[in-house]
Amino acid sequence: MAMAPSISSWGRWPFLAGSGPLTLVTAHVRSACSSSLPCAAAPAQAATYSPAFSPTLALQRFNMFISSLLLGSLMIGSGDNVVINEFSYDSTSTDVREFVELYNPTAAAIDISGWELFARGTTTSNKIFAIPASTSIAAGGFYVLGSALVPNVDQVVGVSNIWQNSQECITLKDAKDGNIVDTLVYEGNRGFPAAFIGLQEGECIWGNGFSDDASHTSWSRVRDGHDTDNNGLDFMRRPATPGKTNNLPTSSYVDLFDRRTVESALPDMGASFVVPHVIDPTKVSTSNPNAITASPQGKNAAVSWDPTGSGNFAMVLRDAGSNVTVEAYVYFDANLEASNAREVWSLGVQGTCGSFYNFPDPSGAFGDHSNGLTGVALTFEVTDSHAVLYLVDHNDGGRIAGTKHKPKTDRVVLGKINLKPTDTGWHRLRLEVQGNTASAYFGGTYGSTTTGQKLGGKLLMPSAGDVYIGYRETVTDNTKTRPFTFDHLSVFPGASGDVSSFGTVKSTTKGTPRVGTNSAPVLGNASFQVTGGGLVPGPNPSLFFLGVPAATPLNLAMFGGQTGSFLYIALTPLVMLVAVSDANGDAALPLPLPNDKALKGFALSVQILDTDSALTTALKFGNSDGLTFKIGG
Structure with missing residues (x-):
């Protein structure tokens, strides 16, 4: 009778000793x-x-x-002067949690006595706040101006409505000559008035920023002191951290959600309104509007949306850097919507999104211009006429030309895949950026770069940024929606494989x-x-x-x-x-x-x-x- 292959002990390696079962x-x-x-x-x-x-x-x-x-550019001394590091200008009801945080990125203390934080609207100069005498920021330190309700506030400058809820410019000037030390313009999607000329860096912060009392988000530099002189590339929408570091962990993120409790919030994510929640996809629940099949990974999944309606934006709390791979199983509902209805979601890297995830409108058919996406994103749009997956380079979210009320973004559609109702179901989705090249894969084997339908192209402004998810719809019956639903989410900074x-x-x-x-x-x-x-x-x-x-x-x-x-x-x-x-x-x-x-x-x-x-x-x-x-x- 034949015997099984005999096993020799030659060349024994102590491989993975004590690593588990x-x-x-x-x-x-x-x-x-x-x-x-x-x-x-x-x-x-x-x-x-x-x-x-x-x-x-x-x-x-x-x-x-x-x-x-993985190493990030997080060392003190990466900049040469104080920067506006984080700010919040609009929040629930009476706007009592507004603030501006300054940061000293140098290796020595900086005296900011007599410096001024100057605000300007589209037509008028607004508030000016002078910093008291004998005030300095230690090396790697913070200084926060805002309301008394803001954690770690150093200088109380008002009670509520300190800064405008819509477009405004915030500028920091020194005491000696009134020179501009740092400046920014937010809500660039509203246009670019003449009053802001010389007071912006790059194309402004494009999207709308709103801080819900339940989540408290702000515009934060991607890393403390990170300054490319382009507001649209430098600032991300994240959980507010006044007086504390903006820096996120640089480690990878992998979650299959199976060990988490159904309807629990994901601990490694933030959101403008509702953090992604764990679901059993086969059962209807508070976060799961209708039953679908389990993913190829099986068991639990997760969903990102605001069940009460309107748009929602979420981010993975990892410093993904500029070279990054994100991969997941994602459920696509490619059935067409009712007349005039629309469902859209995006999975993006190297960037961020406005709080409300205003429709990105990659086809240009709807004339929407206020979306705040930056970086590069896979966007799935379902209407009463089409279901299409797009790969879009949003770069800094800025514009080429336009009027105050109808700016035109310089997004570039790198490719698209038309889906049919028969494509409804789970598909592997992978988005990878290496250098100035973006590659996306729809379908195929998890982890593979040789299977599935591929989209790709060159990016205009590759930069460090976040991994983010946006979802918005105009569907009358929420039980008929299919928000961004995903399983086996992996994020790898600097990844390729x-x-x-x-x-x-x-x-x-x-x-x-x-x-x-x-x-x-x-x-x-x-x-x-x-x-x-x-x-x-x-x-x-x-x-x-x-x-x-x-x-x-x-x-x-x-x-x-x-x-x-x-x-x-x-x-x-x-x-x-x-x-x-x-x-x-x-x-x-x-x-x-x-x-x-x-x-x-x-x-x-x-x-x-x-x-x-x-x-x-x-x-x-x-x-x-x-x-x-x-x-x-």
Whole structure:
């Protein structure tokens, strides 16, 4: 009788020791042996496989378990003078939480005694606030002017309605010569009057900013002191932090939502009105207007909207920088709306949005001009005549030309995909920016840059910014809406990476084994996992083989396996680990990727052999296809 391949201890690697419910079975399979088949040399590796360094070294690097943060430009001393760092000018009811925050980005204290904060409307000069004598801002410190209700306020300058609720210019001048130290104009979507000439940087802050008492948001520089001399690129809409840092964590973000309670708010997100909530997509609830199928990831999902109506804007509380990859399963309802109704959502990077997510109108058919999107966004628009997914470069949100009441934005539509009602359902959506190039993928395999329909193009003003979500509709019956609904959301700063499949699957008596990844394989992704699904429900052991693709797959039928069952991973070098499936037939192999640039571009392949005692063959395995992931950074 044929025997299973024997396992040698040669070249053993201490790989992922103590990393959870995993057992190291082997590190190096020398050959396949049986009583009738002598030990033979391992098959040659695929000729096309040429990593930058040896798999042995790479796998040893993986064992280091480095979880480092991606570096951002957060050092004190990045600027040469005080800046207007954060401000809020419009809030619920009587506007009692308005403020302007100054920040000293230098390495030494700056005396601001006698400096003035000057406000100007479209036709008149408004309030001027003089800073008292003997006032200085420490290196890396803040100074807040506002109402007494503002946390950390240093100078109370009014009770309510301190600054205009609509378009205004705020300028900081020094005491010596009245020179402009910093200046900005907000709500540039209303036009650009002559009174603001010389008082703006770039194309102004384009969108409308409103701070709801339940959420308290403000316009904040993307990082403390970050100043490109373009207001539209420098400021993001975020939770208000007067007197405290604007800086966000630079780590990656991955959430499958399955361990969170249905109807709970997501803790790593902010919003203009309502923070995204966890839902069971198959059940109607407060946040889920109608039942839909579960995503390919299964179980819980999340939704971003304001169920009471109007527009809503949310942001991921991560410093995504300028090079970024965001990916998720997203539900598309491509059924046309009733007459004159519209539903629109956007998923964007490198930018932000106005509080109300005014319609972006990528087709230009509706004449909307007040949308505050910046950066680059995927926008899905459904009307009574079309359902289209657009990739749009909104850059700084500014305009080319126009009148005060009808400014014209300089958005650039980089591509679009027309959808049909039959496209309704869950689709993988990936948006990636590297340098001045944006790439988007609709459909295809999660983590892949070779599958799905692709859109892309060059960006006019690539810059650091946030990952954001907007949704707005004019649907009469909210139970008929489908707000932005998503699952398995991943955000990777500085990310690029790829996942591809090869080979064929052989089922067990319980299901069809499949192998995948929980997120993009990028440097610094401490949450990266190789995942298994469709496995024999557990607890049941599954073998994860890691190595390089075999030039010739090993036919497992030769050793008593099922006909058509193959091992696609070369026998040398090889790491094999055991993971135990759960009751749903899912298993995961944690592979935290260190932020080690030497790993960039390295490719590793993996395959699962799933044990099934109910099989009648001597070698009781079903097998997944093979999967190769290439590490990006």
